[in-house]
Amino acid sequence: MRPIVESGERLRLFLALPLPPDARKRLVAWQTSAFDGVPDVRVVPPENLHITLVFLGERPVEELDAIGTALRDAAAEASRPVLSAVRYRETRSVGMVVLDDEDRAAGRLQADLAGRLERLGVYKPEPRAWLPHVTVVRFRHPPAVRVAPPGLGRVSPSEVASYTSRLRRNGAQYEIRESVPLGG
DSSP states (O other), X not given: OOOOOOTTOEEEEEEEEEOOHHHHHHHHHHHHHHHTTOTTEEEOOGGGOEEEEEEEEEEEGGGHHHHHHHHHHHHHHOOOOOEEEEEEEEOSSEEEEEEEETTSHHXXXXXXXXXXXXXXXXXXXXXXXXOOEEEEEEESSOOOOOOOOXXXXXXXXXXXXXXXXXXXXXXXXXXXXXXXXXXX
């Protein structure tokens, strides 16, 4: 069920691949063992674990229908990706599990969505190449943790979703607005 929004409202939006439940469980177990006792690290909660394809930022609600159509059209033409964890990586504010995109299906879906949304005028492509990953921790200062990637096996998301992101004092709260099966 989609949350109710009012005309003129702006929503913080992104499109992503939700993780299958078994992959999420394995990732949560890995987070617990890898970051237990690491100071000043905030572990991303299970419900927020996903693979971002396109971050749209704040968008007017009037654009939601067009964004939803682009999502459904891209999903209908996409095949299910097969992903696997290859390494843990830190940036200045997050730790992530970098994924291998076995046959580039996730990359093709991301490029298709980005192109559709750019043509709609609701998205400006990132200057850097898209990197399939799951953000697993957040921090103010990189803890320089050295850990092996989680043993996720081959992960094959079956759907793509649009999410709203609401910034809260204790971190972002994500909510799926619409979920669409891949491949029609």
